[in-house]
Amino acid sequence: MTITTERGRVAGELKSGSDLLYLSRQDVEDIGITRDEILDLTREALVEHGHQRYEMPAKIGVHPYDNVFYHAMPAYLPGPGIVGMKWIECYPDNPRKFHLPQTTGLLVINDVESGAPLAVMDSAWLTAMRTPAVTVLGAAALHPGATTFGMFGCGVQGKEHVRYAALAMPGMETVYVHDTNEAAADALIAELQPELDLRLVKGESAEAVTKSAQVLSSATVILREPLAVVKDGWVTAGQTILPCDLNTFWDPRTSQRADKYIVDSIAEHELFASMGYFPDGLPAIASETGEVLAGVKPGRESADEIIVNSNIGMAVCDIAVGNAILHRAIERGAGTRLPL
Template sequence: MSQIPELDLTDRNWVAKYIDLGKEVLYLTQQEVIGMGLTQEDILKLTEHALISHGKKEYEMPAKIGVHPLPEVFFHAMPAYVPSKNACGMKWIECYPYNIQRFQLPQTTGLLILNDIASGVPMAIMDCAWITAMRTPAVTVLAAAALHPDAETFGMFGCGVQGIEHVNYVVHTLKKLKKIYIYDINEAAMDNLIKICQPKLDVPIVKGTPEEIAKSCEVMSSATIIIKECLSVVKDEWVSQGQTILPADLNTFWDPVTQRRADKYIVDSIAEHELFAGMGYFPDGLPKVCCETGEVLAGIAKGRENKDQLIVCSNIGMSVCDVVVAREVFNRALEKGAGRKLPL
């Protein structure tokens, strides 16, 4: 009979002081997740750690798998393991682009499960919408700082939840910003973003058209709807050498010509972009990928090498970031006695 291998039980023993592992699980609502008090600086540090771990290949994360009940939607199962943070779990999340119009519900909702590494039993079930809303802009602005640290102008396309958080986060990493431009098809969304963000920021926020923003900004990002059709709102002729473009909405918003002619096309996960390409989200095919975002942050791959390079860095979301942030939420919840324990 083979000998049972020894395990480091330090983390399990700590968690077991708070919950009866294998018999109960901690449940956290969205408001309880928010209530754990993670600051933007906390999220940035945790997300940077996850990205660098990914860049160094110190993780396990298969490409997203999903189902598609309606033509324009997807559900994704997103598992990941980041050893350095004892973070192991899976996010189950969906994207319904027309939820707001149809049901007055968010485009994105979902749950995240964390597991004990030593025994595999579930430890926590929590809302993942807030975590997703925070780690997504964190990835964008960390990439922006790595690729264009001296930028004085930033343009944000899409002024919903993600647009608001992108504007809130970008001032933490682009320290020389002098102006932020915003655009949304919905005028009220732009007004709402300014109302929420401007009192917190010293950098002026101004509205612009897609053409004005594309011709004015050194760094731009987009967080709009995710559909297979290329809307090409920003025309390629408006985009210049030396700019940095950071889509958070796949191939939807930009002229696909821009991504193909970029000097460097960088992605957060090659495997996940290839998966989306196979699903039809890149009708003209996936552009040639230079490297991954985490490799740039880890110093393994070069980012911008001269001021004239046009760089597109597409980040569609990786579960390594989700589980690392979720594990910190879980740790704080245990220490604060937050949430409720549910029997398994």
């Protein structure tokens, strides 16, 4: 699936400036965008980003509580003509306190020519799907031929990372999973083992998983003070590490000594550093993920390199996937038309 030019197919279906399409979470999930399609859409968006064909300010945020954030994430992709914004928040205590998801949000897609909003849709499913797509695209580019993968965090993101790793990394044979909640790791294996043609193993400890896998990823929590669950001494030459939780889960010394520290967005990492999320300093950045996928900057250049690839999520990927969801919804007559 390729990124579709916006106006040609939408203008005839929506009265720009008069109505918009609302898509609930169930609508979005039922549209039928596959993981393979999301990998293609995300790859195209990252390549556009790597070639500097985009406009996307670093995440604008507010923080009502110390462990809570709201992010406004606008982006524009001039090539396919897509513009929109995601408004998303994270409340880590929601599941325990209110039996609500940790993360919820909305995505708006606008008409580039007139500026009129075309659609408003739930963004939780979209976010859960495009986040692991970025991780495994980075992993496949930075560690081709990898046969072992380690996943820390076995919630929604952890499950999708495992599914996407099976899709994007064809040589994958074994995935080790670990969660502080052992029941979550057991549940991941019970759910995914029957559908995947690879071996899922519950790691005995964070150290055991780290020492067992060539490629490692984490999707846990984002905090200003690093937890350093994975100790620097456990990481060895040739490993590729792809955190989705910024500077929290891994010993900061690993990122500082890595042969390459690659990020999805330099501007966003510099913003988080200015907010105190890198108390030991932001590591020297070698390149951006999109630059590697676009062939603008090198990825792995030797088998012994330690590479850390930090991806915290970019709006260019959100609007690319959201645009595809909008087009699919129009084709299928899904969603609810609302007057402006």
